[in-house]
Amino acid sequence: MEKVEREIVEPVRGINMKSTKAGLSKMIEILFKKIEHVLIQKGILIFLIGFLLGRAFILSHLSPFYLPFFAAVLILRKQHAPLALLGVISGAMTISLGVAAHSFLLSFSFLLFFKVTKLGDYNPYKVLPISIFAFLLIGKIVGSFITSGFFSLYDIMMGSVEACLGYILTLIFLQSIPLLAAKKRKQALKTEEIVCLIILLASVMTGTIGWTVYDVSIEHVMSRYLVLIFAFVAGATVGSTVGVVTGLIFSLANISSFFHMSLLAFSGLLGGLLKEGKKPGVAIGLFISTLLIGMYDQGSQNLVISLYESFAAILLFFITPRSLTSRIAKYIPGTSEYAAEQQLYLRKVRDVTAKRVNQFSAVFQALSNSFQQIENQDDEDEYRELDYFLSNVTEKTCQTCFKKDNCWAKNFSTTYEGMSRIMQELDTNDGQLSHKLKRDWDKHCTRSNKVIEAIGQELTLYQANQKLKKQVKESRKLVANQLLGVSEVMGNFAKEIQKERESHEAQEDQILEALQTFGLDITQVDIFSLTQGNVDIEMTIPDMYANGECEKLIAPLLSDICGEHIMVHSKDQAFPTGDIHVTFRSAKRYTVTTGVAHAAKDGGLVSGDSYSTIELGLGKYAIAISDGMGNGERAHHESNETLQLLRKILLSGIEEKVAIKSVNSILSLRTTDEIFSTLDLAIIDLQDASSRFLKIGSTPSFIKRGSQVKKIQASNLPIGIIQEFEVDVVSEQLKAGDLLVMMSDGVFEGPRHVENYEQWMKRKLTELRTDDPQEIADLIMEEVIRSGTGEISDDMTIVVAKVQHNTPKWAAIPFNLTKKKAQ
Structure with a gap:
């Protein structure tokens, strides 16, 4: 029973503790937000800073802080300027009434000068520091003259020093006050901004000089607390x-605190180095620094007091909520919180972009469906159009006939079917009727010849209307297919940009270990995919390793680790660090080398044939030949434009059948001239060597494998003749060593006195004793020209492609063998 009770009670207790802890954390966060609202939005923080700066002195009698602070607040936060002035005067009154009077008069004089000259309309970074310099210098000299009745060279020198410090502090406060007063900030802090913020905080802390609690100096506690915070957040560099x-x-501010600079610098350095130990590690750094530096101070009593001050700073440091340090870390480059914040921002941008792309994809999908629905509605309207057709005929013939009621009221079906048959036969037989149908209709209708004539007249308009509707229907279908293709491309693009970095810590550690064994100092390795054939790895490497180490060392090593050949896909220079971002991808299993031979008709300079080889981004290789109608520049323009359109559409990622239909539609709709071009397209997958052939009015292609030659042929009309046609796709599996021979009709039909062009071409390919693509293209071209008695009767183009296994230049480096040698 006790065991059962313990099993029930303990989990519930754990849940209660977790919920209590979460509730407490939430309450602290809400309280912190309320305090932040009161301090920043209500201006209480400005008042407190002004109070402490009004007390701050340098070398016991120089006070360059309050006027630059008041002027900066007047420029940047005008609504809080009265609180800033009140804080400055209140702080000065804690020193003496004379100091308060001097501060008030100088601040009020500057306020009048600001109002009269409209100083706020000018660039504050240029005008304001000079104005502060003049006011502090004049104020110091006038103050000395009032108190002593004269001013000396020493007063002028000290006034100049105070004025110079005021000039510098004005620039610093203009940079740092927005960091304290801003409600939200998205950008990271620059190094100059961090230094300006620290100077402002340190200047504020000088206002606590002289404050002690049981001999513990408040200024020392706060300064050490500040160092602990920044060492914990940003590390040794910023901490020191x-x-x-x-x-x-x-x-x-106090020459007796000179040794304190060494303590703070050393504790910032040591605490930053120990930040991996969290807050205790940073606290230990301060404690060790206090012991080491305190030994050089005067006596053990001062060491004990210094330890008390460090313990007080550590206590404040430990009770500082994690949310505060995390918020500070988000704005300092190099911290993990800053990197996480940037990654979160980039992920949000990526998700928003992917969402918008998906929305556009859905829009194109909806438009495609809309066009398809219109097409279905057109099919339903065909019967209605037939009724309209016959009604127009009866209006011209049957309305005045005395047998109207007998034909349409008593024998409606016979009359309707008879007129429909007459229409169909006139439509299909070029206006001719069969004798049987003519005889039957004469028996049924007293005005048979007039009805047949009226049907023929209406049929001409009907056929023109139907042809126009057919063109519109085909255009709608083409647009629907194109919109569907664009929708698919955008959907795939949305999936691509949402590619997440996968979790492969073990493989990343293995890669880093292997690279370090080679002595390569690689800063970052990110694995996005380890799928076979689709490996995607990114690295950040120093620029000194950009002289071939990626191709000769890193890629071969990755090949052994991943179990497949890896190659360098891209290199990008990273600014301003100078490092290089390198992307490694799976090497393609096959490569394609091509050879081309071409000649214009009668040896001219411009050929009507065009060819292109396209490296598609999906691991595919495309080869295309287009033959424009006729010869010369016009034919060259047609064939070249066909290939250019096809190239751009294929590179966009649209499927090849939709791409060809799109090109055909553009070429057929753009002009009324009878201009067309053929297209011979082969797409080879470089991962498995599978191929797809789309032959649009083109001659056969041939695949040579050893001593065997296979013909590839498909029957499709040339591009540009009709708007809508179905594309026949022929698929073939290629192998390493295969030769693909594609040619225009000038080559295939070029040999004279040859009855069977196919057998002649197969025989010539079989007799070849070379497998070099360029040599084969030249030899075939030479044979065709010789068989034509040296004449070139048509434009000729031949493209020969050889499929081979991809052999990387550098072999894989065994990782295990490398480890043994290193050991």
Whole structure:
């Protein structure tokens, strides 16, 4: 019973603890947001900063902080300027009434100058620092003259120093105040902005000089707390920088705190190096720094006080909520939180883009369906059009006939079917009727000749109307297919941009270990896919490894690890780091080498034939030949434009049948001239060597495998004759070593005194003693020209492609053997 009770109670208790912890965390977050709203939106933070800067001094009697701060707030946060002035005067009053009066008069004088000259209309980064310089210099000299009755060279020098510091602080406050007052910030902090922010915080902390609690200095506690925060968030570099800057400002404010700069710098460095140990690691760094630096101070009593101050800073550091440090880390480059924030932002952009692309894909899909529905409605309207046709005929013939009621009321079916048969026969027999139908209709109708004549007249208009509707219908069908193809391409693109980085930590560690064995310092490895035949790996490498190491070392090593040949797909220079982003992909299993021979009719310069080889982005290789009607420039223009259109559509990712139909539609609709061109297209998959042949009015192609020659042929009309046609696709499986021979009709039908062109071409291919594509193309062209007694009676083009296994230049490097040699 106790065991059962424990099994029930303990999980419930764990759930309650988790829910309580989550609720407490949420409450702290809500409280933090409310405090943030009060401090920032209500201007309380501006008041507190002004209060402390009004107390801040350098070298005991220089106060260059309050006027630059007030001026910066007046420019950037005008609604909070009264709170800033009130804070400055309140802080100065804690020093003395004279200091408060001096601060008020100088600030009020600057406010009047600001209103009279409309200083806010000018560039604050140019005009404001100079104005502050002049006011501080004049104020220092006038103040010395009022208090002592004269001013000396020393007063002028000290005034100049204070004015110069005010000039610099004005520029710093213009950079740093927006960082404190902004509600949200998306951009990362620049190095200059981080330094300006630290100077502002350190300047504010100088206002706490002299505040102690049981001999524990508040300024020391806050400065160490600031170093702990930045060392924990940003690491050793930023932590030590914060320590140096903060210590330097404290040293200027109080010369006795000069040793404090060493403590802060060392604790920032050591704490940043130990940040992997979380908050305890950073705290240990401060504790060790306090012990080491404190030994050089005066006596053990000061060391004990310094330890108390460090413990107080560590206590504040530990009670600082994680949400605060995480928010700070998001704006500092190099932190994991910043990288996660950037990745989240990029993922949002990617998802939004993919969503919009999917929406466009759905729109094109809907448009395609809409056109298809219109086509179905047209099929239903054919019967209605026949009724309209016959009604027009009866209106001209039967309305005045005395047998109207007998034909249409008593014998409707016989009359309707008879007129329909007459229409069909006139339509199919070029206006001629069979004797039997003519005789039967004469028996039925008293005005048979007039009805037949009226049907013939209406049929001419009906045929023209039907032809126009057929063209519109074919155009709609073509548009529907094109819209469907675009929809599929956009859908595939949406899936591609949503490609997530897969989790392959073990493989990434293995790759990094292997590269380090070679002595290559690779900074980053990202694996997106390890699917066989579709490996996708990205690396960030230093630019010193850009002299062939990727192809000669990294790719062969990846080949052994992945179990297939890997090659360098692309290299991109990364700015401003200078590193190189390299993408490695699976090497294609097959390669295609081509040879081309072509000649124009009668040895002319311009051939009506055009050819193209296209490397498609989906691991496919396309070879195309187009023969324009006739010869010369017009034919060349037609064939070349056909291939250019086909190339652009295929590269967009649209399926080849839709691409060919699109090209055919464009060429057939753009002009009324009887101009057409043939197209011979072969698409070879470089992963499995499968091939698809689309032959549009073209001559046969041949595949030579050893001593065997196979013909590839399909029957399709040339492009541009009719708008709508079905494309026959012939599929063949190629093998390594196969030769694909494609040619125009000038080559296939070029030999004279040959009865069977196919057998002649097969015999010539069988007799070849070479497998070089270019040599084969030249030899076949030479044989065709010789058989024609040296004359070139038509444009000739022949393309020979050889399929081979892809043999990488560099063999795979065994990873295990490399490890043994290294050991």
